[in-house]
Amino acid sequence: MIDDRALVSRIMSGDKQAFRLLIKQHERLVAHMVSRLVDRNEDREELCQDVFLKVYEKISLFSFQSKLSTWIATIAYRMGINHLRKKKIELSDIPEEESFTSHFVSDSDPQESMENNEIETMTLKLIDQLPPHYKTILTLYHIDQMNYAEIGEVTGMPEGTVKNYLFRARNLLKEKVKKYLGKEQLL
Amino acid sequence: MNDKDEDLQQQFDRGDFHAEGIEAQVYQKVFDALKREPEFTLPVDFADRLVTLVEEKERVREISRDNFWLGLGLFSMVITLIVAFALTEFKLSVGIFQFFSGYPGLVSFGTAFILLLNWIDKKIIRKIEAF
Numbered sequence: 001m002i003d004d005r006a007l008v009s010r011i012m013s014g015d016k017q018a019f020r021l022l023i024k025q026h027e028r029l030v031a032h033m034v035s036r037l038v039d040r041n042e043d044r045e046e047l048c049q050d051v052f053l054k055v056y057e058k059i060s061l062f063s064f065q066s067k068l069s070t071w072i073a074t075i076a077y078r079m080g081i082n083h084l085r086k087k088k089i090e091l092s093d094i095p096e097e098e099s100f101t102s103h104f105v106s107d108s109d110p111q112e113s114m115e116n117n118e119i120e121t122m123t124l125k126l127i128d129q130l131p132p133h134y135k136t137i138l139t140l141y142h143i144d145q146m147n148y149a150e151i152g153e154v155t156g157m158p159e160g161t162v163k164n165y166l167f168r169a170r171n172l173l174k175e176k177v178k179k180y181l182g183k184e185q186l187l
Numbered sequence: 188m189n190d191k192d193e194d195l196q197q198q199f200d201r202g203d204f205h206a207e208g209i210e211a212q213v214y215q216k217v218f219d220a221l222k223r224e225p226e227f228t229l230p231v232d233f234a235d236r237l238v239t240l241v242e243e244k245e246r247v248r249e250i251s252r253d254n255f256w257l258g259l260g261l262f263s264m265v266i267t268l269i270v271a272f273a274l275t276e277f278k279l280s281v282g283i284f285q286f287f288s289g290y291p292g293l294v295s296f297g298t299a300f301i302l303l304l305n306w307i308d309k310k311i312i313r314k315i316e317a318f
Binding site: 016124 | 192193196209210213214216217218219220221222223224225226227228229230233234235237238240241242244
């Protein structure tokens, strides 16, 4: 496999094949991040495209201070957040109020959900309801296997904050799933 | 979040999970869901389409750059002509065209030669450069 330095050098010299390779290597990472932040598939694909166009445009500025994947993830994160700001979507902290999961816990029919083995699906829906920063951190940590330092670099947050957000988000999800399962057992 | 939660989460993170009980079971479900990739995937030809888009953008940029230099060249030429006319007090007359009328063969050859050079440049030289 070609290393980051050689790949960047080839792209800078105008090698489109190398750029195609860069896209292939990182499209899953970008798709993971974008799909967690943006709802509509059309917007997701367009944003992924814009991310890679930005990568191509700015590749000469990449200074190898980090991994290429971290740098690309940083661009994807910033563009994702800007997209949300343009759409005036709230970037707030985790909501503590009960209404956060009421839609999934109270309004749905738990029995029906359980029959369809929907706990995982419900958890994924809860993840979708988390604020964007939390979703990004969870995705980068659990799916893209980044460490705290790399996630900190991508999001611009101190490592301690990343760790705290990660633990808080998982704890909140655990509490909500536990509540859901509790209701299920009462039926 | 209490120490027990932190401890459980760390055990899952390390992959050496031993605890039992409802808390642990729920965490197991949460961690399983977190590891599941989002369903959204990019089309298989995403990279190809993007490369084509980049090439198209570069082509447009190149044409714009060429047009800019052409415009600048024409502008410079006009300025130079104006300055030259002013400095030499040149008066335009039809005498020069009367001179050409004495050499119709030379004028025809010159025109045909310039056209040929342009045709060669367009059809052959630019194609070779493209490879």
